[in-house]
Amino acid sequence: RACKKRAAELREEILFKQPESCHLGDCPICCLPLPLDSMSILMPCCCTVICDGCDYANQIRELKEKLDHNCPFCRHPKAKSDEERNRRLIKRVDANDPAAIRHMGGKRGREGDIDGAFEYWTKAAGLGDVGAHHNLSVMYRKGQGVEKDEKKVWHHLEEAAIGGDTFARHNLGVMEGENGRPGRAVKHFIIAAKLGDDDSLEALKEHYADGFVSKEDFAAALRGHQAAVDATKSPHREEAEIASSQQSEGGSRSSSKGSVK
Secondary structure (H helix, E strand, O other): OHHHHHHHHHHHHHHOOOOOOOOOOEOOOOOOEOOOOOOEEEEOOOOEEEEHHHHHHHHHHHHHHOOOOEOOOOOOEOOOOHHHHHHHHHHHHHOOOHHHHHHHHHHHHHOOOHHHHHHHHHHHHHOOOHHHHHHHHHHHHHOOOOOOOHHHHHHHHHHHHHOOOHHHHHHHHHHHHHOOOHHHHHHHHHHHHHOOOHHHHHHHHHHHHOOOOOHHHHHHHHHHHHHHHHHOOOHHHHHHHHHHHHHOOOOOOOOOOOOOO
């Protein structure tokens, strides 16, 4: 009984430890933290995620110097067709690349193969992929291809949150609040806000107004959130965002204290 109690205490310590960064990590080219929004791209040749700023800067350089289009990271020539991109992705999957396996799961899901998506995400999660854990939590919560299982929802969300997934961390905060545990919800929101998550910061504002967050903790979360957001900014990323906005209108993520992402 004492061992189980200590194991639970250690789990709590791990769960509520502030990660140094979100699960996305840094762009391997500019070495700046990858933004939480969609301003990054997975290169199918090496399954490396780079920021839009570095991809945009590489495209401009290639145009000016009249160079062939290559991957900004591994310098492999960019695929010229969907078939070629898929072949490269399969090659990375065969090499047990967790990111590639998760990406393949997403591809299967978009094609309507829910069982295939579950199989790939389960394998990726087993290899430690944080995003796959979050995806599995969604499947178990909605009962997509599997029976609804609240215990597994919590497990996969916690694994994702421990790995730095701010979406998962926010969802844990929402669920703790729905279960009448505002203290635990606030802890999750603070961690996610300090990683730059806007929705969690908004949730904190509401909890602060309701008296569940101290002035000191709220101020620290505000400072942490701003620092995390500022760390992702660069001139190249701003140029890429302007160029993208000129081509198409971008959507925005909805924020709500009471909704799971």
